[in-house]
Amino acid sequence: xxxxxxxxxxxxxxxxxxxxxxxxxxxxxxxxxxxxxxxxxxxxxxxxxxxxxxxxxxxxxxxxxxxxxxxxxxxxxxxxxxxxxxxxxxxxxxxxxxxxxxxxxxxxxxxxxxxxxxxxxxxxxxxxxxxxxxxxxxxxxxxxxxxxxxxxxxxxxxxxxxxxxxxxxxxxxxxxxxxxxxxxxxxxxxxxxxxxxxxxxxxxxxxxxxxxxxxxxxxxxxxxxxxxxxxxxxxxxxxxxxxxxxxxxxxxxxxxxxxxxxxxxxxxxxxxxxxxxxxxxxxxxxxxxxxxxxxxxxxxxxxxxxxxxxxxxxxxxxxxxxxxxxxxxxxxxxxxxx
Amino acid sequence: xxxxxxxxxxxxxxxxxxxxxxxxxxxxxxxxxxxxxxxxxxxxxxxxxxxxxxxxxxxxxxxxxxxxxxxxxxxxxxxxxxxxxxxxxxxxxxxxxxxxxxxxxxxxxxxxxxxxxxxxxxxxxxxxxxxxxxxxxxxxxxxxxxxxxxxxxxxxxxxxxxxxxxxxxxxxxxxxxxxxxxxxxxxxxxxxxxxxxxxxxxxxxxxxxxxxxxxxxxxxxxxxxxxxxxxxxxxxxxxxxxxxxxxxxxxxxxxxxxxxxxxxxxxxxxxxxxxxxxxxxxxxxxxxxxxxxxxxxxxxxxxxxxxxxxxxxxxxxxxxxxxxxxxxxx
Numbered sequence: 001x002x003x004x005x006x007x008x009x010x011x012x013x014x015x016x017x018x019x020x021x022x023x024x025x026x027x028x029x030x031x032x033x034x035x036x037x038x039x040x041x042x043x044x045x046x047x048x049x050x051x052x053x054x055x056x057x058x059x060x061x062x063x064x065x066x067x068x069x070x071x072x073x074x075x076x077x078x079x080x081x082x083x084x085x086x087x088x089x090x091x092x093x094x095x096x097x098x099x100x101x102x103x104x105x106x107x108x109x110x111x112x113x114x115x116x117x118x119x120x121x122x123x124x125x126x127x128x129x130x131x132x133x134x135x136x137x138x139x140x141x142x143x144x145x146x147x148x149x150x151x152x153x154x155x156x157x158x159x160x161x162x163x164x165x166x167x168x169x170x171x172x173x174x175x176x177x178x179x180x181x182x183x184x185x186x187x188x189x190x191x192x193x194x195x196x197x198x199x200x201x202x203x204x205x206x207x208x209x210x211x212x213x214x215x216x217x218x219x220x221x222x223x224x225x226x227x228x229x230x231x232x233x234x235x236x237x238x239x240x241x242x243x244x245x246x247x248x249x250x251x252x253x254x255x256x257x258x259x260x261x262x263x264x265x266x267x268x269x270x271x272x273x274x275x276x277x278x279x280x281x282x283x284x285x286x287x288x289x290x291x292x293x294x295x296x297x298x299x300x301x302x303x304x305x306x307x308x309x310x311x312x313x314x315x316x317x318x319x320x321x322x323x324x325x326x327x328x329x330x331x332x333x334x335x336x337x338x
Numbered sequence: 339x340x341x342x343x344x345x346x347x348x349x350x351x352x353x354x355x356x357x358x359x360x361x362x363x364x365x366x367x368x369x370x371x372x373x374x375x376x377x378x379x380x381x382x383x384x385x386x387x388x389x390x391x392x393x394x395x396x397x398x399x400x401x402x403x404x405x406x407x408x409x410x411x412x413x414x415x416x417x418x419x420x421x422x423x424x425x426x427x428x429x430x431x432x433x434x435x436x437x438x439x440x441x442x443x444x445x446x447x448x449x450x451x452x453x454x455x456x457x458x459x460x461x462x463x464x465x466x467x468x469x470x471x472x473x474x475x476x477x478x479x480x481x482x483x484x485x486x487x488x489x490x491x492x493x494x495x496x497x498x499x500x501x502x503x504x505x506x507x508x509x510x511x512x513x514x515x516x517x518x519x520x521x522x523x524x525x526x527x528x529x530x531x532x533x534x535x536x537x538x539x540x541x542x543x544x545x546x547x548x549x550x551x552x553x554x555x556x557x558x559x560x561x562x563x564x565x566x567x568x569x570x571x572x573x574x575x576x577x578x579x580x581x582x583x584x585x586x587x588x589x590x591x592x593x594x595x596x597x598x599x600x601x602x603x604x605x606x607x608x609x610x611x612x613x614x615x616x617x618x619x620x621x622x623x624x625x626x627x628x629x630x631x632x633x634x635x636x637x638x639x640x641x642x643x644x645x646x647x648x649x650x651x652x653x654x655x656x657x658x659x660x661x662x663x664x665x666x667x668x
Contacts, residue, residue, distance in 0.1 A: 079413070113446035120444040129412050130445055133436070140405020140433045147406055148413025151365070151391070171432070174402035181397070335447035336481050338505035 009225040010234050018230050019295060022072075027297055028306060030072060030229055034064040034285045035310035037088040040097065043314045044087070044104055044118070048264065052322070053104045057118040058085040062227075062259035065284035066191045067092045067161075069232025070254070073240045074159060079127045079145055081138035081160045083191070085258070086131035089161055090121050093128045097317035107324035114327040115335065135196070136169035138162060143175055146184030150247060157185040157243040159236070165196025167210045176251065180217040185243035187236060190253040191226065197262045198270035214251040226254030227284040230291075257282070341524045347380050347517040349491035350456070353498035354381065354418065356527040358388055361416060364502060367394040367406055368420030368456075377422040378458055378517055404430035407453040408438040408507070416502060421457040423469045424511065430455075431476075438507040439482030454501045458512045459487075460551055460601055461650055467638035470646075472550065472602035477509045478579045478611065484532060485578040487511040489553040491521040493576055496530030504532060511578075513550040535582035537589065541571035543664045544595035547586055547612050548572065552599040552651060559656035568664045570597075578608060583615050590621035595663050596629045601650045604633035627666050632659045 010018075019027055041061050047053045060067065067088030071080070074093075082089040090100060095111070103110025104118050111123055122130030129145065132138045142160035149156045166172060167190055179186045190210050194201055207213065214221025220242070224231045232254050239250035257279035261268055268276075292298040298306070344352070358364045366381060366388075372395040375382030385393040396403055400421055407417040421427050427434065434455070441449050461470035477485050484506050488494040494512070501508040538553060539560050548556040553574045560570040571589050575581055590596045596616050598609040609631040616622070616629055634650045662668050 081409075111446065112444060112448070115446050116444045122445040122448065124412075124445060124448040129409075129449070130441065134432065137432065137437055140401050141409035141412070141437060142405070143402055144406035144409020144411065144415075144417070145413055146409070147367075147394075148410040148415045151410075151415060152413065171401055171405070174397075174399040175405065177397060178399060178402045178406065182394070335443040335445075337484070338442060338450050338452075 007222050007224065008231070009228050010231045014234065015230045015291065016295065018234060019297060024297055027292060030068055031288055031292060031303065032306045032310050033068045033092050034229065034288065035307045036097070036313060037064045037067060037091050038285060039311045039314040040091060040101070041087055043318050047105070047318065055117055056263045056265070058263050059260040060085045060088045060258060062279060062283070063191060063193055063256045064088055065229035065232055065288070066226045066254040066256050069229040070159060070161070070189050070236045072233050073237040077127060078156055079129055079149065079158045081129050081142055081145065082131040083138065083161050083163055084119050084131060084133055084135065085163065086121060086161070087118065090123060090128055090131070093123060094126050095123045095128065097313055098320040101317040101321035102324045105321045105324070106326070107321060108327040109324040136162060136166035136171040139166060139169070139171040139175035142186050142188070143178045143184065146179055146186040146249070147182065149185055155244050157187065157240055159187045159189060159240070161189050161191060163196065164190065164192040164194065164201040164204065164210060167213070168196070168204050176217045176219070176249070179249040180219055183247050184249055185247050186249040187239040187243050188249065188251045189236060190251065192253050192255050193258045195262065195270065200270070209253060211251050211253040219249050219251060221251040221253070223253040223255060226256030227282045227287065229284060229288050341522045343520045344491055344523050345517065346491045346494050346519050347378065349495040349523045350380050350498055350512065351382070351384065352523070353495045355384060355387065357499055357502045358392060360527065363414065363416045364418065365392040365394065365415065366418050366420065367396060367403055369396055369398060369422050371395060371420050376420055378514065380517070381420070400426045400429035401433055404433035404438070404455065407455060408433050408441070408451060411451045411453045412441070412449060417453045418502060419453065419455045421455060424457045424459040424473055425468050425471045427457060427473060434477070434483065434507070435480050439480045443482060450505050451507050452505045454498070454508045454510050456510045456512060458514045460514050461639040461646055462515045464641065464643065464646065466641040470639035472600070472634070474511055474549070474578055475602060475606060475608045475611070478608060482507065484508045484580065485511065486532065486576065487513070487550050487578055488576055489513060489516060489550060489574050491519070491523045493530060493536070495523050496528050497532065497576065499527055500529035500532050503529065511550070515551045516554065519554065532577050533580040533582055534577070535573055535575045535585040537571060537585065538574050539570065539572040541569035541593070543569045543593060544571070544597055544660055545586070545589040545593045546570050546572045546597045546599060546656070546660060548574065549578065549600040549608055552601055555651065555653045556599055556656055558653045559660060562653070562657050563660055566661065568661060570660055581615065583619065586612065586615060587619045587621045590616050591624045594624050594626040596625070597632060597660055597663050598629065599632045599651055599656055601634050603636045604631060605636050607633050609633050627663055627668050630659055630663050630668055632656060
């Protein structure tokens with residue numbers, strides 16, 4: 001079977017078809033999860049400013065459709081590898097917001113017992129094999145996750161997130177090449193948010209589309225509007241289907257933009273306010289909300305309720321996290337070895 | 339079942355075969371490990387028995403190999419990777435050092451990364467600077483990885499089976515020059531404890547603590563020293579991390595003298611760690627002379643036979659260093 005992934009933005013007709021197929025409950029989940037991601041990151045930013053979260057963090061505000069649209073295409077027992085900008089992946093994969101926020105505060109009840117923080121957030125039982133502090137660090141691991149799932153023979157698949165920066169790393173080649181030659185059930189999702197720290201993808205990649213590199217591995221590639229959650233879903237869903245049914249990899253590039261800086265040290269010297277504002281106008285949450293109300297799937301007040309519920313859940317998570325204990329110093333070396 | 343003499347290489351192959359027969363989660367992955375049998379022939383024939391799905395040949399992608407075993411381990415498999423020469427762990431080290439070694443800790447103990455990465459170290463083959471290194475101490479320095487370096491066929495089999503059954507990332511370092519050495523090995527599967535040194539030869543006059551092929555050379559040196567009336571005790575740590583400190587400390591308490599021998603470059607080498615272990619222990623009070631390190635010169639391995647020979651310790655160097663130490667001439 002030859003597979004043609006949809007490029008760009010899917011048509012309104014196609015969106016209507018997908019919405020009908022998903023049903024109201026799933027559509028609400030998509031909207032609420034995108035709001036939850038944004039609310040979580042806004043709260044994390046606020047807590048960071050208050051000194052309650054330290055170190056650094058990489059916010060994905062503006063990129064919520066990429067995380068949610070991709071994970072929407074997965075089954076609960078499928079596995080993901082995430083990135084340093086992975087809060088959205090973690091939440092969309094179903095993480096407990098309280099344990100997640102507790103981890104950001106370095107608390108003992110956090111997902112990683114305070115050992116990982118934002119950059120190493122993982123929910124292994126929930127199928128999130130972890131964010132990664134190394135750009136491209138997950139790509140070599142994806143080979144093994146794909147191999148393991150293929151050998152297991154239960155038709156579970158693996159989705160590996162990485163960014164435009166990682167696409168310039170040697171690991172990208174080794175990973176996609178090996179996934180292709182071994183016929184692994186891996187979906188590579190490149191979240192192209194335009195910048196590797198300050199280095200524009202226009203400078204780092206001689207191709208117009210990173211997904212064109214898929215051809216080098218004889219796998220299908222697609223570049224989609226990463227701020228349109230249904231376009232992301234439409235492409236990733238095909239890639240997931242290919243992985244599950246044919247045990248073959250694919251590459252999907254979600255073109256998106258991070259509104260915030262790379263990390264907490266970013267002074268935005270490499271881009272203009274106008275550019276940032278232009279991308280804010282393509283807000284993935286607002287776009288999906290408008291679609292749902294225009295299609296009468298939600299009333300504006302229902303949409304508002306969903307948003308408020310998301311923000312409430314984050315306030316509860318933050319309150320819980322603040323109430324959690326610090327890790328016991330006696331346990332400091334636990335987990336180094338099994 | 340019986341014990342018979344087989345080579346170090348055959349012992350490793352037997353461990354791999356028996357573990358693959360026992361546990362379907364065990365598979366092999368590396369460059370040319372299939373029909374070619376691996377760069378040193380260790381995996382020869384295994385592809386015939388287990389097929390290409392469990393004896394996986396890879397492209398020249400060392401990072402991919404290290405990532406593959408890490409990722410597969412995360413899904414519950416128990417992979418055994420091979421890096422053809424230890425020099426090439428440099429290419430794999432991102433996945434080993436930043437990922438595999440840290441995943442369990444970073445994720446609060448929620449993830450388990452059980453794999454073995456086999457790789458041969460050492461000079462003496464004329465392969466020069468990029469195919470002769472002994473980089474064990476790089477990985478000894480990384481919390482989260484275990485490092486094993488067996489020196490006999492018996493130890494190789496027992497420790498490899500133990501490593502495959504261990505729930506941590508294990509770097510299993512083989513000594514190229516030992517591949518053809520023979521020794522008694524039981525046919526049935528068995529494990530040896532990781533973290534247990536062995537006194538390979540008893541002696542009262544000085545303790546020689548050696549790594550890898552230097553254990554063999556130290557035993558040969560001890561034979562020569564015995565003819566001079568010097569009784570050297572030779573200790574093989576076998577597992578560099580975790581290290582069985584007690585066996586070393588007790589030996590030094592007994593002899594009062596410690597000679598450390600390894601092939602890796604002296605500066606920053608494992609010998610520094612061994613010396614510190616002795617110096618920090620109660621054995622310090624028993625030392626009759628300074629701790630002596632005999633190690634590779636601080637230089638790349640040269641191609642020329644004579645130059646290569648003189649870059650790392652040889653039997654006569656060990657004899658000389660031991661003799662001086664025994665006579666307190668240091």
